[in-house]
Amino acid sequence: MKAHATLMPFDSVEEAIRGDRAASRSYMSLNGMWKFAFAENPSKRIVNFYEDGYDHAEWAEIKVPAHWQLQGYDYPQYTNIRYPWEASENLVQPFAPTKYNPVGSYVRSFTVPDSWAGQPVFISFQGVESAFYVWVNGELVGYSEDTFTPAEFDLTPYLRAGENKLAVEVYRWCDASWLEDQDFWRMSGIFRDVYLYAAPKAHVYDFFATTELDAAYQDAELKLSATVMNYFEEHLGTVTVEAQLYGSDGQAVLPQPITVHAAFGSGSSELEIDAVASVADPLKWSAEQPNLYTLVISLKDEEGRLLEAVSTRIGFRKFEIKDKLMLINGKRIVFKGVNRHEFSCHTGRALGYEDMLMDVKLMKNYNINAVRTSHYPNHPRWYELCDEYGLYVIDETNLETHGSWDYGQTELLHRNVPASHPTWTANVLDRANSMLQRDKNHPSILMWSLGNESFGGDNFIRMHDFLQEADPSRIVHYEGVSLWRESEAASDVESQMYTPPAKVAEYAADPRSRKPFILCEYSHAMGNSSGGLHLYTELFDKFPLAQGGFIWDWVDQAIWTTNADGVPYMAYGGDFGEQPHDGNFCGNGLIFADRTVSPKLLEVKQCYQNASITAVDLRQGSVSVLNKYLFTDLEAFTLQWSVALNGNEAASGSLNVSAAPGEKADVAIPLPERQQGEGEAVLTISLHTKEASQWAEAGHEVAFQQFVLPDAPQAAGSIGRAERAPGSIEVAEDGGKLIVRGEAFSVAVDQGDGSLVSYNVGGTELLKGAMAPNFWRAYTDNDRGNSHLARCATWRSAGEERSLRSLVWEQQPDRVIVHAEFTLPTTTESQCSVTYSILGSGAVEVGLQLTPGDDLPEIPEIGMMLSMDGSFDRLEWYGKGPHESYWDRQHGAKIGRYSSTVAEQFVPYLRPQECGNKVAVRDAAVSNAEGASLRIAGEPLIELNALPYAPFELEAHDHVYKLPASDKTVVRINHKQMGVGGDNSWGAQAHPQYVLHANRTYSFRFTLTGITSR
Known part of the structure; x- marks a missing residue:
């Protein structure tokens, strides 16, 4: 089926406002235990396992969603650049391995609810690695590849009353694996949710809601386009599409819903609907203030009966490039970001909701405001969390071909993928489209990325042009143009990796530089690292053109396992006997693999903080606080101060401060009187939230700075000062x-x-x-x-x-x-x-x-x-x-x-x-x-x-x-x-x-x- 926005039919507007897709009558999860058989290559697979009469009673069971490598089959393999089959087969693109290319055969049964009678029924695979065939009741339904975006199939023609047999054959590698050479663990299987859903005979198949702010970034237009399908091509007469916005209180926002009446043409199964509505001074969405509205689209028949309601949360915001700067709602943005692989030390890329929630809360707690989905579209719930909690997102196409090219090459070669090869064009365009269509309604997504470390070529320009035409509200990112300038037109920003601070400053200070600059990867956080991070973040404050970066990366990719003696440990490349591998190069996280915080993240928090506290006259307790937020006044925070003598608190207090974004507040700290010889005095000033939020309790510290006060000797305290008393x-x-x-x-x-x-x-x-x-x-x-x-x-x-x-x-x-x-x-x-x-x-x-x-x-x-x-x-x-x-x-x-x-x-x-x-x-x-x-x-x-x-x-x-x-x-x-x-x-x-x-x-x-x- 064609890619479309994430949605689910509901029976009422109230259900659609709540938006719990799993609670919909039209939803049925197929997660759980499936029957499973493993073969180490295609020639050894059970070819006819999908047949209706095949007996699977003796088969083992396997959990879905999950990777089979973490359930006792095959082995996980970590490589960074190299294609994983290099040690066993000498392949040329686009051919897939045959000697060792495991196949997993999955089987389960399901019964369609009686309430779905007469409705079309679809199956959605949210993520399968890397390619798979689907059969229902012994009949071939279809095939798909592209690991990280949904594959959906219309099951209606294949279903029968009572129990139905579903069979899925998954290949570890396929021709598309040439496009999936990301720096991660190579694992396989049905690793994201699988579910059935039903739709009415007429169904809102897809929709795209965009918000256009006026020149003053105050009032807005809500533009809506939708596709309505008539699945059985019956005469439905006129249908009505109504759209209404609801605030966080559940109350309608528009005085009247957007209403469009339309009729299917003779023999037509599809309607395209466009509408627009004015919205006066809506609350704006930003990472600081992630104000959301719920958009509900209702589909009614010609008698006015509700056929279904679908919904999504949207935000009013404008992201643009103006005068060579990226602006969010008119303000220069600085990406204080991280790259995030989806990974759990227990479940690999089969990430649970709690893992995602922990990630987003940690990012917010540590002053991270942006995330790049390296290097593929993430689980759909991740974008919902970014919308809700407030993170700016670069959404990245599932594309990396690092093993097909070399740094420093001066011409496009036949082995480069996708380069300018026509044979790859439709594939990469499809991947870009699948990402865009699924994720287009998320306000958190500011940029579409064409992929990662895949060099250059005309295919990237085609991808850029496609995304720009399909969605002019966002800009397009691709770092590869910095390596192949002939593809310059493929990226709207100058994006580089691991550029030294001096070179960043050189670009940002050069008046000839034509694009805003970001570091899509920097400050490589491998092991004991992240030194010198402040040298970068200082540049983001100094040079307007330097608009931040994304640290590599968020979480260590390590697998919790046990050795032969039963001792548990965190495993990295090579620990499963695999070849080739790249050792512990998967350990680049700001948090450890078990999601505990590493000391590196504390440095990130301070370097990324949104207030700069500087001394004016420390003798008088005079300091200045610069507000680096874009939309938040400092009055949202309490300024706390303390003076410690030799490390022991001697005085403390709190003050209210106020400064608009970009402004300074001058603050006088009432320092206590000190006596000569009391020792070292250290003043600590910090800002704390006044109110609780979804991600932190009231009193959460967002910024701090310390000053050693003058006129105090740097004497050691009580722990270690040597006594000078004489003795024999x-x-x-x-x-x-x-x-x-x-x-x-x-x-x-x-x-x-x-x-x-x-x-x-x-x-x-x-x-x-x-x-x-x-x-x-x-x-x-x-x-x-x-x-x-x-x-x-x-x-x-x-x-x-x-x-x-x-x-x-x-x-x-x-x-x-x-x-x-x-x-x-x-x-x-x-x-x-x-x-x-x-x-x-x-x-x-x-x-x-x-x-x-x-x-x-x-x-x-x-x-x-x-x-x-x-x-x-x-x-x-x-x-x-x-x-x-x-x-x-x-x-x-x-x-x-x-x-x-x-x-x-x-x-x-x-x-x-x-x-x-x-x-x-x-x-x-x-x-x-x-x-x-x-x-x-x-x-x-x-x-x-x-x-x-x-x-x-x-x-x-x-x-x-x-x-x-x-x-x-x-x-x-x-x-x-x-x-x-x-x-x-x-x-x-x-x-x-x-x-x-x-x-x-x-x-x-x-x-x-x-x-x-x-």
């Missing part, structure tokens, strides 16, 4: 160690390697492993991708393999000073020195200085590493938190005083890697249950990392579940660690300002204090 000290050399003893403490330094090997306080040994210089972090996914391991390898064991050149000590009245000089075996020798000042109070002041050799690569980190017994499993710190933070990813963390466990500092990225870091740490303590602790104070600031594992251990294991049980706490006290980066994960390094370049001398200091009682 004894020094002895014993067994190759220099041992310093004082009242209730002893410190030992190894005279052979210069490391601190013992720190005993009150009879409790605080060190399990020696404290020594360290210059390596466990590599991240981004580090692997930019060859950090090879480039920086000289630093990997530099601390561990250091050579002691000299060790000298001197005793002073209140301390013993030990000074160790080292040579590091880097490519060209580096010099390092460590000084321990052991005070009579028992505190140990530590200083490190590093002088790199000539022409060395960047340094992963600079600091000292030690280990403690695993019983020291509690962590407190005064610094940025509560989640991990890095030099280039700390905007979303707040200065505060935090407590947690060491185990909780481990972040379960899909592959173990560097994690758990804390920046801007003033002081910290690692403690056990008895109250003994090692307290660490920066001089003034340090970075701190406390985990159950050392960097080399994290690197040695490719899955989290393989990490052994730990009996230690590894503490790394750093001057700095290089940024995690994140522009991309296959070559981009951290930005230069967040790199420890080996062209200067580095030094830092901190103090250790042992405590043995609370």
Whole structure:
């Protein structure tokens, strides 16, 4: 059947207003358990299984909707660019695999309700991967391919009274699989809903409602086109189509419904109806204020009896390009977006409503206002949620052919798909049309996208022109034109991927640039990533032409499974023995595969926030709040403020503020009086919603900023400041160690390697492993991708393999000073020195200085590493938190005083890697249950990392579940660690300002204090 808008017939206007399609008398779900047989290729399938008399009694059962790979058949396969059959067959387009191309045979029965007697009956498959045949009662109904849009068939001629047999034969791959080479798990089966629906003899088959705002973006015209079908070509006389708008209160909006009377011509089975109505000053739809109306279309016969009512929710909004800028209701839009694959670690792409609802609520909670449906039309419910909750959508055609072309190619080749091949034209146009027709009534959709990473060619221009003609109310997007400029006319926007910030600025600042600019993919969030995100979002504020981007991507694509020993874990590419595969490149999410929030999302929230809070005069408590919302006054929020002294709140309050969109509010914070020597004062200002919404309770924080107030020393707080009280000290050399003893403490330094090997306080040994210089972090996914391991390898064991050149000590009245000089075996020798000042109070002041050799690569980190017994499993710190933070990813963390466990500092990225870091740490303590602790104070600031594992251990294991049980706490006290980066994960390094370049001398200091009682 022809593609059409999502709809369902209802028996009354009231039912249509409620819009619960599953509650309609005309709806019957076929979800549930089906009979199933599996064959590993077409030649082994049961050819006649669809026959009416075939006995399926012994067949197994399988759940629908679901993938068969997650129910014990076949295997899931993750590839990014490569076609999945490359390892087994050498194919040329458009041929499908034959050696291994599994086939799933599905069977179930159904009985048509008696109330449907005399009505046409249709079946709708919302998503089947990748191609399938349908039989009813042994007769072939049809065939379809295009995994992600509905395939519907008229079953009326094939039905019989009583029980009917439905048979479906699904192929894992088909010729159309050349168009479905997305970066995702390759899985198969009936993975979206299947249902029957009935219609009256005359039926509103399709409709398209568009809203056109006037030049002032105030009043509107509602334009409606509809297709009415007469299925049995009986004489129906005149039919009447009425359309009415209903507000959120269920009350009619139009003074009179739109009414059109029409009659089918002789022998005609189809009517096209067009109508228009004026709507005075309707509430406008935007992501900030997603005001919706329900449009109900009623079809009546010539006696005025209601045949059916269909409905959809619509929004009045205008999206346009004017003066090279994209505008929503007249305002310059900034897409604060993400790319979203449909994926669940439990069910794959067979996503449930609760998963979708969780996604949309999380996006709204974390200041995300836009989503790109990468790289296919999503489940229809997703768009309804985006309409309702307020997300701007780029709806993407089910098209990616990444494995058929190469970056840098200078001509179109025969192997490129679809390129300009006439053989692919009808196919790609059909895919674009199927998307448009299904989704056209959703106000959340602002752009149609032609697909992803499919290079260029005339077929894209044909797709663009088709979409523009069919729907002038939206613009067309395609990133591929940036790689093949001969196809420039295929995209109305300049869309690029992973462009460095400097290049974004270059385009946006160039007056010759002709199109608005977006990054359809950027800030590749693979593993421990998203560093430098603020460098992009600052450009979106600075340059009008730079109108935002979509982070890659939303959720880790990992599959919850168990190993041979029954241990559950998150699986990635290769874990099912498949070839080819692309490993953990599926782990790019801002949230983890189980939909828990990763620290990366906290950075996104702050960088995407819609208010900019800046200092005017901090001595007077004067700040300015810039409203970056488009349609929301700041009076919708409460401004809360607090002043903390050394991390402990000393004063707080709240204020009402008001500023129109784009305007500033100057705010005076009534700062408390402070006494000299009270320590560091930090002012935190945040904005919180006054009213509850569908996605957040009242009081939800939408923006924050912190300021260290002037005239306050950056003194450490109560956790770690060393006492300077003098005490008697004894020094002895014993067994190759220099041992310093004082009242209730002893410190030992190894005279052979210069490391601190013992720190005993009150009879409790605080060190399990020696404290020594360290210059390596466990590599991240981004580090692997930019060859950090090879480039920086000289630093990997530099601390561990250091050579002691000299060790000298001197005793002073209140301390013993030990000074160790080292040579590091880097490519060209580096010099390092460590000084321990052991005070009579028992505190140990530590200083490190590093002088790199000539022409060395960047340094992963600079600091000292030690280990403690695993019983020291509690962590407190005064610094940025509560989640991990890095030099280039700390905007979303707040200065505060935090407590947690060491185990909780481990972040379960899909592959173990560097994690758990804390920046801007003033002081910290690692403690056990008895109250003994090692307290660490920066001089003034340090970075701190406390985990159950050392960097080399994290690197040695490719899955989290393989990490052994730990009996230690590894503490790394750093001057700095290089940024995690994140522009991309296959070559981009951290930005230069967040790199420890080996062209200067580095030094830092901190103090250790042992405590043995609370």
